[in-house]
Structures are given as C-alpha cells and as structure tokens.
Amino acid sequence: MEITVLIENTGPPMFYAEHGLSLLIEQEGRRYLLDGGQSGDFLKNAQSLQEDLGRIDHTILSHGHYDHGNGFLAYLKRYPDRKIWASHTIFEDYYSGSKGQIHYIGLSPELKVLQDRFQLIDKDTRIDAQGVLILDEVDKDLESLRMKKMYRKCHDQFVPDTFSHELSLVFDTPNGLVIFNSCSHAGLRNIVEPIRRKMNRPVYAYIGGLHMKSLQKDEQGTSFSQEQIQIQAQYIQEYIRYVYTGHCTGEISYQLLKEILKEQIQPLTTGQRIKL
Template sequence: MNITSLLENTSTHPDIACEHGLSLYIETSGKNILFDTGSSSLFAENAKKLGIDLGKVDLAILSHGHYDHAGGLKTFLSLNDHAPLYIRKEAFGPYYSQREDGRYHYIGIDTELLSSSRLILTGALTPIAEGISLFSRVEGTEFVPTGNQSLYRKEGDSYLPDSFTHEQYLLIEEGETRLLISGCSHRGIVNIVKSATEHWCKPPTHVIGGFHLYNHRTGEPETPEVLDAIATLLLATKARYYTCHCTGEENYRYLKTKMEDHIAYLAGGDVLTC
C-alpha cells in the first residue's frame, strides 16, 4: 500500500507547491482512494507533477466539512467522472472560526455539492470495500484539542461550539497492515486511535493525519504536559505515526523528542509505503 501526500502545509520537494490543507492519494491492492482535496485546485496540479492520474481514482473521501479539506472537490469531480464521494451529511453545516479580532469567519464547504449524484452519505460505520471502511463515532474525551474552542456551528443567529459530528476516519486493513487516516483529529487523536482499536480489537500499525494541536486563534502550541501525556498514550499502541497539517511544526518537534522513530512528518510530495 502506497500513500502519497498530494498537498500539505509544507513541502520538501521543489516542484510541489503547498497551502494550508491536506490531500492524500492512497493506492491499495484493490482501490485507488483520494482522501481530502486541500483548500483549492492545487492538489490536482501537484498530482499531475507527481504522475498521478486523478481520473483513475476509484473513490473519494472527505474527512470533515472544512474548506481546507474540501476546497478542491469541484476540481476533482470535473477531472474524474465516476468516483463516488463518501461524506457525512453534517459536513454541509454552517461552520465558522472565531479569529483574534472576535469576528466569525465562514470555513465551511460549498453547499452546491449537495446536488451531486455522486455523494454517498456515511453513517457511524460505513463499509466501502474488502478491508476498507469509514467510522465517525468517537465517544472518548481525552485531550480534545484546545484549538476546537475557536470553532463553531451557526444555528440561527447563535454560534454554538462545534461537536464535530461531521468528522470521519478511514480504516484500511491489508495483510498485516492496519492503517488509520484522520484529516484533523478534532475529536482528539487519542480517542480516535482508541475507537479504531475497538473496531479491529487490536491497535493500528500505522496512523496518518493532522492532530490539530495548534491553536490558530492564540497562536500557541499545546502545553508540554498535554503533549507528554499524548505521546505516552500513542507510544503504548506501538504504531508508527505520520503527522502533518494542523499538528503544528513546534508540536511535532516536541513529540519527536518523546516518540523518536515512532513518529515522522509527512510533507507535500512525500510517499509512504505501508
């Protein structure tokens, strides 16, 4: 199984551009999967440079209803005429971020996509193909990111804390590999890993995704105490972690000192083989 980072906040490759967002191309033994599309059409430009034909994608997945993961969806649907898009119905909600100026900025996705005949609305557990499924039910509350405190759902004239029922996670089991992929881990990476472990009755062997440990409103990383606790719990799974996007580079560097070779950074253009 190969995973290519089509787009991420950073890039270590001179020809691969970056932006705030995430997009992954996953090649399994049976399916080619697109997981998220970044903030714009840039993911498609990078895919072309990497020699990846998005027209051959068998299915697409949106991790949650924020623009930095869904901004390229229309581009993808124009380049690929057959792949279904697996998405939570709640992903079309009116989501906002409160910035330092106190104002609320819309960060949701284009609701015109609701009219697409290629949408497949997912549930708490959605099987896709042999060894491939999506889940969205995460009930744990340990170390939920403090950055969530600036994220809201608008109901009428009120802005209510986002519950992230629109977030979902990808599970792929192939041979001895059990891969968990999360877009932003708003429900807390520790809780998400625990839910995946319950699904398989054993922990994942590999985990990819943003951990949302950076608070965009305050500009502050999580505290060392929180990062220490997260590192300890993740290490206990013995999985290999590849983080990116909303983890925050400072947070990643700190986790690296604790987790050593159990964690690495997945930048734009990087290819991972599991």
C-alpha cells in the same frame, strides 16, 4: 500500502503547497483519494507526480472544512461520474474562532449545490473489502470543545462543534490497523480508542494532522502544554506503532513530540511517498 501526499502545507518548490491536505492511498490494487485540499492544486501535483487520478476506486471527504473539501470542485468537474463518500453532516455551517474572530471555514456554496455528487453516511460503512469509514464519536467534553474554538452555526447561534462531520478511513492490514484521520479535531485518543474497541486490532499507523496548533498557547508559546504533549506522546508510544503527521499539527508541537517519539513520528509534506 503506498501513500502519496498530493498536497499539504509544506513542500519543495516543484510542487504546489497550501493550507490543506490531499492523500492518494494505494492498497492491494485499489486506489483511494482522501480529501482535495482547498484550491484544486492537488490535481496539478498529481500530474507532476505522474499519478493518474482517472483510476480512483473511492473518493472520500474527511470532514466539512474548506481546506479539505473545496478542492473537490475542480475534481468533480474533471470527473463528472465520480461520487464522494462523506458524513451526512458535512454541509452544515462551520466556523473557527482562531485569531480572536469567528470566521467561516465550512464548504463553499458552489460545492454545497453539488450534494447529489456525494454518498453521505450516518453510520460506520464498509466501502469495499479493504476500507471502512468510521464516524468519529461525538465529543461531549464541553471544556475541551470551548478551548478548541470551533463552532457550528445553529439557528443564528454559534454552538461548539462536536465534530460529528469527521470520519476516519481505516484499513485492517497484516501489520495492524492503518487509520487516516485528516485533522483529528476530536482528539487522537478519542478517535483511536473507539476504533481499537470496534475492530479489536492493534494500530500500526496513524496518518493525518493532530490539530495541536489551534489550542490556547501557554506561557512558553507552545500549542499544547508540556503535560499535554507528554500525555499525547505516551499514548502513541503505548498504542500506535507509527505516526505520520502535518497540516494542522503545528511546527512547535511536532518538534516537541519528535523529541520524545524519535523515529516513531514522521512529517507529511507535498510530493512525499510513504510505504507501509
């Protein structure tokens, strides 16, 4: 398997970088595009990397946030025959309460009018012989949901987002499962455990943001408490061979995890190619 990071928050000056994520995944002759960032600049990076996005077997949107989906406006315009796999709830209105103010982070109205260009699913779905889309199980921990300060607008009320719109792209490889979950809003363990249970296979790699910078900061200024960092690291050590992460993980949280996990965790950055 080869993964090319088409766009991420960070990257060398020859590439466009933005708060968002887009990954090109190649597995046994098939090509999968996961997410499109927020602007469509991933298309320019693909050209710089000499990646032909005219050859894509499946396109997937991981969840209904602008920094993963809005870039698909340019993509759908360039490729009028394409359809995008996604959860059936991606077009609801999603908000964030970060920085002390509730603000809209859902998909753009321009993308919402293109719903006929999406293949929406409401259950786990195999998209071909290699890839399966697994919907994240709804987070029912109200205290955890309130801490995340992420919301869905329902009848003019802001209610905690349970992340029913989030899904994982999973491949069962000879080395074990490779799980792609772009933001991990529901929590790493909450995402991985149901997948391990359903597929009864070890996890070889987990790729995506860990959403660790948006929780309330403790007195040391870190995104998670030291105890939470330790619990996260212990879970990875026990159940996941490699983690490649960036985007919404947060620099401080990443460095604290790196101190514990060493080479078991690696960063994502625009233009990077990863071979598994």
